[in-house]
Amino acid sequence: xxxxxxxxxGAVAVLFILISLQSCKxxxxxxxxxxxFSAISMKDTTTMSKMAIExxxxxxASWQIVSVSxxxxxxxxxxxxGKAELEFKKKLEEHVGPVMDxxxxxxxxxxxxxxxxxxxxxxxxKKKVDEMQAKFDQEREVHRQLQRDYNEAKAAAQKERDISxxxxxxxxxxxxxxxxxxxxxxxxxxxxxxxxxQAQTYRFxxxxxxxxxxxxxxxxxxxxxxxKYEPVA
Numbered sequence: 001x002x003x004x005x006x007x008x009x010g011a012v013a014v015l016f017i018l019i020s021l022q023s024c025k026x027x028x029x030x031x032x033x034x035x036x037f038s039a040i041s042m043k044d045t046t047t048m049s050k051m052a053i054e055x056x057x058x059x060x061a062s063w064q065i066v067s068v069s070x071x072x073x074x075x076x077x078x079x080x081x082g083k084a085e086l087e088f089k090k091k092l093e094e095h096v097g098p099v100m101d102x103x104x105x106x107x108x109x110x111x112x113x114x115x116x117x118x119x120x121x122x123x124x125x126k127k128k129v130d131e132m133q134a135k136f137d138q139e140r141e142v143h144r145q146l147q148r149d150y151n152e153a154k155a156a157a158q159k160e161r162d163i164s165x166x167x168x169x170x171x172x173x174x175x176x177x178x179x180x181x182x183x184x185x186x187x188x189x190x191x192x193x194x195x196x197x198q199a200q201t202y203r204f205x206x207x208x209x210x211x212x213x214x215x216x217x218x219x220x221x222x223x224x225x226x227x228k229y230e231p232v233a
Contacts, residue, residue: 082177167222
């Protein structure tokens with residue numbers, strides 16, 4: 001009976017040690033935020049800019065992590081965004097011809113209107129000009145929408161490209177939009193007390209990438225970075 005009791009006590013002790021070790025295990029968000037707030041306290045914007053996409057100073061006399069979300073792992077969409085940018089660019093370029101054709105047709109109709117002499121010819125020419133003007137306006141609006149779509153796709157791809165390269169701590173990776181892998185994200189709520197004693201909770205969005213260059217058979221493991229942070233309402 002005594003032996004059984006010792007075994008139980010031993011198992012409990014081992015479990016306690018494991019839990020203690022787990023609780024003492026450093027987490028990436030703690031290390032990252034500790035370094036970031038240290039840089040803030042020293043007004044070291046250079047160091048801050050190496051950890052955050054959009055570094056900004058915060059009035060922080062002290063800080064404390066309130067909660068950490070579960071780490072979310074999703075497939076990256078670098079390839080998809082790269083393709084979307086190219087597709088919208090192709091559509092935009094292909095539509096240059098229809099716009100120019102509509103503009104030429106409008107110009108031709110306007111010249112015919114200038115050359116018209118009789119009342120009937122002038123009326124017919126004006127009707128044609130109105131039709132060609134409507135057609136040109138329509139094609140021009142389509143082109144403007146294609147331009148907006150391309151600009152949005154290009155901006156989204158550039159943003160994802162910049163964030164992934166920042167996480168990989170690389171100056172440039174020419175084929176970054178061809179790499180596949182996973183993106184890891186988590187939200188960390190931090191209670192920040194300012195020098196005036198007022199407390200405000202901020203939510204920090206952290207992200208890192210794990211990418212694979214299939215052609216070169218090269219794995220690229222990114223570091224955790226701060227993508228953005230904002231006050232929690």
